Amino acid sequence: MRYLPLTSADRAEMLGVIGAASVDDLFADVPAAARLPGPVPGLPHHASEMAVERHMTALAAQNLSAGAAPFFLGAGAYRHHVPASVDHLIQRGEFLTAYTPYQPEIAQGTLQVLFEFQTQVARLLGTDVANASMYDGSTACWEAIAMAARITRRKRAVLSGGLHPHYVSTAATMARFTGDVLETRAPVLDAVPDDDAVIAAIDAETSCVVVQYPDILGRIPDLAKIAAAAQAHGALVIAVVTEPVALGLIEAPGKLGADIVVGEGQALGVGLQFGGPYLGLFGCREKYVRQMPGRLCGQTVDATGKRGFVLTLSTREQHIRREKATSNICTNAGLCALAFSIHMTLLGGAGLAKLARVNHARAQQLAARLAAVPGVTVLNRAYFNEFTVILPRDARDVVRELADRRVLGGVSLGRLYPQETALANGLLVTATELTSPEDIEAFGTALEGVLA
Structure with a gap:
């Protein structure tokens, strides 16, 4: 089926029915700062399918995926084993x-x-x-x-x-x-x-x-x-x-x-x-x-x-x-x-309880290792598989430096609360059944290097 775009007269008739002066009126609720005055700068108007695939593949290669490195992110999205x-x-x-x-x-x-x-x-x-x-x-x-x-x-x-x-x-x-x-x-x-x-x-x-x-x-x-x-x-x-x-x-x-x-x-x-x-x-x-x-x-x-x-x-x-x-x-x-x-269904009640105990045990091991890093304090008295640590400097910078060392080291509170300077040194970390002792040690070692 061919794509048949609307004519200028079609658009004018539709806008007249809904009482809008122009198409721009339909986007009035979008903040002006978020609107582009024209095409995305630097984006070509067209390219071949093969060229687009090569470009997108190169961009994707810059990602450090969850399964490719020690992973400690959570904050509402968790990496668990899916059968x-x-x-x-x-x-x-x-x-x-x-x-x-x-x-x-x-x-x-x-x-x-x-x-x-x-x-x-x-x-x-x-x-x-x-x-x-x-x-x-x-x-x-x-x-x-x-x-x-x-x-x-x-x-x-x-x-x-x-x-x-x-x-x-x-x-x-x-x-x-x-x-x-x-x-x-x-x-x-x-x-x-x-x-x-x-x-x-x-x-x-x-x-x-x-x-x-x-x-x-x-x-x-x-x-x-x-x-x-x-x-x-x-x-x-x-x-x-x-x-x-x-x-x-x-x-x-x-x-x-x-x-x-x-x-x-x-x-x-x-x-x-x-x-x-x-x-x-x-x-x-x-x-x-x-x-x-x-x-x-x-x-x-x-x-x-x-x-x-x-x-x-x-x-x-x-x-x-x-x-x-x-x-x-x-x-x-x-x-x-x-x-x-x-x-x-695969887990059942007993399986879910066992999975939960494993998650908590891994988090306890992680908390003990991070608490041993000079300058790091574990905030929580009680937690499940996720807790907060306080770092001696802005956690956003620490997260980026950990990523450079191929460790995805948690979610900085400064990212979640950019306006709250009192939270800037907080880092939310998570451990699940997929967190190995080797991952925990890699995190601890990398954090010691970043904070040294």
């Missing part, structure tokens, strides 16, 4: 090409997979119910805030300082259009999270309190204490889990009083993938289920008594009137949800 069977199964034709099951009678396999996924997520998060996945952890976090506002009829959300700044940014972007007020703060480099400051911010106008568990510095907040304080003011507690493997070792948030639990499922079954696509997890108390965004798959029987699966709840704007929709999610991370579910 080969996961990739093999998700590439089966009936899964790879399956889309949203609008016609349940011909999508029973997809619906069953999502039903099993929901069951696993609900058990993992400690909630009564879970939906059939969301885009990723950050958008799931925002949807939870919006859900809490609908339930409480309040518009003020308290976000703990330990919440991932990317999640905060996503929520702030969406809140611009809903009128929700977000009270945010940056974390403080203390050994334990300041739960009392979060509790002090709760009042009679608070819709919800959002707490990451473990938090962005790897610390573990007292969810039960925060939940009790929030419930005393009629506010909901939203727990955010960016590392689901942690729930193989620490108590599920729903068991500690969280009303809504959201998170990022990437760590199980889904690779790093240069940042996506990922997988949003979402669970809540059963009494709030009709305010839950996305979709819910259910189990039933047909006219002959045979087991079957249906879309039980789908309160999105494609199915009902826009003003009654609980979200504008148009599809879901179905293939990533399947990968998560397969990995969880």
Whole structure:
């Protein structure tokens, strides 16, 4: 099929219908500094396919990939071992090409997979119910805030300082259009999270309190204490889990009083993938289920008594009137949800607990080695597989120098919080089951050389 571009008259007619003077008016919400006045400088207007392949291959060769060097990055995206069977199964034709099951009678396999996924997520998060996945952890976090506002009829959300700044940014972007007020703060480099400051911010106008568990510095907040304080003011507690493997070792948030639990499922079954696509997890108390965004798959029987699966709840704007929709999610991370579910099935409950213990043990070994480096202090008293170290100088520079020595040595807090000079020397490091003793020693030796 030929590509037939619009004529100038076509464009003018379309702009007239929507009341825009020019195409540029459609980009008014994009900051002027982010817009280009013309083509990208230095980029040729055209090139052959072979030339483009050579150029892109050369650029890719400059990357230091996660599997090519000792790797200690985390901060919401984790490198775990994904069994080969996961990739093999998700590439089966009936899964790879399956889309949203609008016609349940011909999508029973997809619906069953999502039903099993929901069951696993609900058990993992400690909630009564879970939906059939969301885009990723950050958008799931925002949807939870919006859900809490609908339930409480309040518009003020308290976000703990330990919440991932990317999640905060996503929520702030969406809140611009809903009128929700977000009270945010940056974390403080203390050994334990300041739960009392979060509790002090709760009042009679608070819709919800959002707490990451473990938090962005790897610390573990007292969810039960925060939940009790929030419930005393009629506010909901939203727990955010960016590392689901942690729930193989620490108590599920729903068991500690969280009303809504959201998170990022990437760590199980889904690779790093240069940042996506990922997988949003979402669970809540059963009494709030009709305010839950996305979709819910259910189990039933047909006219002959045979087991079957249906879309039980789908309160999105494609199915009902826009003003009654609980979200504008148009599809879901179905293939990533399947990968998560397969990995969880392969592990089982005992396997997940064992994997979690291995992760924590590797992190303890890493903490001991880094603490032995002159000038380095381990911040945390408690952690799962991720913790913060304090360096004697700006961690951003240290990370770059470690990369020059072929060690990917963590995420600098200065990168996550560029405006917070008090955090500049903080470095967030992670160890998983893929972190070997040799990797740990290489990191320690390289850090000693960089800081010497």
